[in-house]
Amino acid sequence: MGEEELRHLIQGCVKQDRKCQKMLYKAFYGFSMSICLRYARDRDEAAEIMNQGFFKIFTNIERYDPERPFKAWLGKIMTNASIDHYRANLKITYSDELEKAEHISDREIANTNLNYKDLLDMVQLLPQAYRTAFNLFVIDGYSHDEIGAMLNISPGTSKSNLHKARQKLKQMILDAEASASQNKYKGGNDYAYITAIDKTDFVSTIFNNGIWK
Amino acid sequence: MKEEQDKILDDLFKKGLQEPIDSELFDEAHWLALEQMLDKPKKKRGIVFWLPILSTAAVLLVIFGLWLLNRGPVHTNNNKPRGYTLTHPKNNGVNTHALHDATVKKSQTQLAQTPANALALARHPFTGKQPEAGSTSQKRLISNNRIGEQYPLPENKMPAFSHDTAELLTSNQDVSVKNGIENLSSAGASPGLNAIIKARNLDGVKSKPGSLIKKSNQGLFKHPVYALTFLGGSNLNGVNSFQQTSTGSSYGLLFSAGVSNKLTISTGASYYVAPYNTAFGNYHTEFYFASEPLTVDANCRVLDIPVNLDYQLYNKHRNRFSIGTGLSSYIMLRENYTFLFADNYYGGTGAPIDYTVKHTNKYFFGVANFQATYERQINYKFGISVQPYLKLPLTGIGAGSVGLQTTGIAVGVKWNLNSLSKP
Numbered sequence: 001m002g003e004e005e006l007r008h009l010i011q012g013c014v015k016q017d018r019k020c021q022k023m024l025y026k027a028f029y030g031f032s033m034s035i036c037l038r039y040a041r042d043r044d045e046a047a048e049i050m051n052q053g054f055f056k057i058f059t060n061i062e063r064y065d066p067e068r069p070f071k072a073w074l075g076k077i078m079t080n081a082s083i084d085h086y087r088a089n090l091k092i093t094y095s096d097e098l099e100k101a102e103h104i105s106d107r108e109i110a111n112t113n114l115n116y117k118d119l120l121d122m123v124q125l126l127p128q129a130y131r132t133a134f135n136l137f138v139i140d141g142y143s144h145d146e147i148g149a150m151l152n153i154s155p156g157t158s159k160s161n162l163h164k165a166r167q168k169l170k171q172m173i174l175d176a177e178a179s180a181s182q183n184k185y186k187g188g189n190d191y192a193y194i195t196a197i198d199k200t201d202f203v204s205t206i207f208n209n210g211i212w213k
Numbered sequence: 214m215k216e217e218q219d220k221i222l223d224d225l226f227k228k229g230l231q232e233p234i235d236s237e238l239f240d241e242a243h244w245l246a247l248e249q250m251l252d253k254p255k256k257k258r259g260i261v262f263w264l265p266i267l268s269t270a271a272v273l274l275v276i277f278g279l280w281l282l283n284r285g286p287v288h289t290n291n292n293k294p295r296g297y298t299l300t301h302p303k304n305n306g307v308n309t310h311a312l313h314d315a316t317v318k319k320s321q322t323q324l325a326q327t328p329a330n331a332l333a334l335a336r337h338p339f340t341g342k343q344p345e346a347g348s349t350s351q352k353r354l355i356s357n358n359r360i361g362e363q364y365p366l367p368e369n370k371m372p373a374f375s376h377d378t379a380e381l382l383t384s385n386q387d388v389s390v391k392n393g394i395e396n397l398s399s400a401g402a403s404p405g406l407n408a409i410i411k412a413r414n415l416d417g418v419k420s421k422p423g424s425l426i427k428k429s430n431q432g433l434f435k436h437p438v439y440a441l442t443f444l445g446g447s448n449l450n451g452v453n454s455f456q457q458t459s460t461g462s463s464y465g466l467l468f469s470a471g472v473s474n475k476l477t478i479s480t481g482a483s484y485y486v487a488p489y490n491t492a493f494g495n496y497h498t499e500f501y502f503a504s505e506p507l508t509v510d511a512n513c514r515v516l517d518i519p520v521n522l523d524y525q526l527y528n529k530h531r532n533r534f535s536i537g538t539g540l541s542s543y544i545m546l547r548e549n550y551t552f553l554f555a556d557n558y559y560g561g562t563g564a565p566i567d568y569t570v571k572h573t574n575k576y577f578f579g580v581a582n583f584q585a586t587y588e589r590q591i592n593y594k595f596g597i598s599v600q601p602y603l604k605l606p607l608t609g610i611g612a613g614s615v616g617l618q619t620t621g622i623a624v625g626v627k628w629n630l631n632s633l634s635k636p
Contacts, residue, residue, distance in 0.1 A: 018251075026239050029237060029239045029243075030237040034237060047240070047246070051243060051247045051250060055250050055251065059251075087593050112225065114225070115229070116230065119225070119226055119230055120230065123230065138223045152590070152591075166219055166222055166223075169222060169226070
């Protein structure tokens with residue numbers, strides 16, 4: 001999208017023109033969705049967060065400073081919407097999802113061929129508190145002090161959540177590597193049974209037993 | 214070793230996820246959900262719009278009330294109701310309080326120059342007798358002329374503001390009159406007048422009712438942030454100064470509404486235990502003491518109903534600092550006074566040693582509040598606050614009408630009510 005076209009759309013949004021709002025929404029749908037997907041459990045939750053973010057954008061569009069890049073402003077709002085969503089759902093998810101640190105294999109992570117979809121799936125499998133800390137620290141570059149202030153937790157809790165997130169992700173990567181190597185040496189039995197499984201069952205299986213036990 | 218592994222893991226996810234790919238396909242259902250959200254809050258906006266306006270109006274009313282109380286005698290006119298627009302049918306002139314200052318001099322000159330007035334000043338309009346200097350009729354005459362009329366009108370024939378009056382207003386094409394109306398209109402002095410001007414579409418007269426409000430709504434107001442604060446603390450009470458103080462306590466519940474990023478309006482109720490000791494000279498009573506007491510020990514129980522406006526100076530991380538001012542209404546629940554005499558002499562002939570008053574005295578907006586508030590957010594719902602404050606009386610407080618000053622520190626727990634609803 002060209003600068004001029006973007007400026008025209010923003011002006012339309014300031015006037016609360018629904019057509020311009022839809023065009024802007026459509027133009028930045030992919031970008032916004034991929035930010036929210038990192039913070040969300042699944043696509044539906046990501047869409048909910050993204051719409052909260054766009055709602056803020058459309059109701060506060062007059063506050064946008066045209067001197068700043070619009071995409072960065074939008075990205076920041078999406079991150080904030082994700083944090084707001086985390087706060088709003090904290091009571092529900094905290095007790096359900098947080099687990100004690102598990103024993104992690106001593107094996108090291110080798111070069112992997114995990115793509116965007118694989119990595120996103122792994123992040124989404126993390127409990128919300130771990131996922132949020134991991135996203136804010138590793139991807140978005142916030143410090144533990146800043147994360148603590150944003151999430152109303154202590155910097156120590158932020159560090160702990162990040163540590164646990166890393167442990168879980170490492171385990172998932174190792175499991176994925178093991179799965180890939182198993183598939184390579186099936187000697188003519190190179191097929192898998194496809195069954196409908198619930199994601200939460202899948203997660204607990206990985207965490208508790210490992211996928212091949 | 215462990216740090217290296219963490220770095221490898223972080224880099225893997227950072228490279229893989231930091232640059233989001235725009236491959237997510239647009240889903241029309243998501244847009245429809247957002248459209249519903251955008252349509253919904255229109256109903257709520259009315260509340261958002263009116264709450265700060267009503268709150269501001271309440272504060273302005275208080276200020277206006279104080280201004281009326283403190284107004285000098287020059288502006289006092291007890292013969293007429295305040296706030297109407299006055300028009301004399303003969304000269305089609307428009308005179309209002311808003312135009313008062315501009316027309317006083319002219320009217321006074323006319324008063325001296327007009328023969329009718331000179332006659333009226335010389336003789337009573339009905340008896341034909343020359344009035345005494347400073348008589349009621351003369352005062353009324355001067356009073357009527359002072360607000361711009363050329364001829365005195367009896368009170369019962371005083372034209373009230375009506376549509377007929379508006380007819381005269383709208384038919385008058387005099388520029389000065391238009392300017393006067395425009396001034397009134399822009400000042401928002403008379404909504405009824407605004408409506409009529411708008412309906413008549415006067416040439417050159419542009420009234421923009423609500424334009425100021427609209428402007429404010431865009432930049433200043435936001436969705437109000439509501440909170441309840443339970444405050445408790447101790448205070449020092451003194452009369453006219455804090456040289457001699459007694460310690461009391463206070464407990465209260467405040468409701469606050471953050472009407473903008475910086476401004477918060479709060480009100481509620483606090484129960485004060487306000488003991489003080491003062492020299493008898495500061496205590497005003499009509500009771501005659503055979504021998505005057507030396508000092509008075511007082512113990513008052515006061516219900517304080519404040520209306521405060523706070524301005525936020527600092528807000529970073531979890532810490533906020535604000536300063537504020539406002540007015541308090543004191544409802545005296547119980548006042549207990551003990552009079553102390555020299556050498557245990559209790560006044561001889563039946564003078565009271567103790568004097569108790571219950572539920573008698575009330576002082577609406579009789580105390581000025583000044584406070585500074587430090588607040589630290591504990592979590593999304595709760596915060597704690599420390600609030601040093603000063604209360605200065607604008608009127609005499611209690612049965613002795615003393616200048617009761619109070620200062621103290623209140624510690625509070627704030628409950629953010631907005632956390633009850635999803636953002």
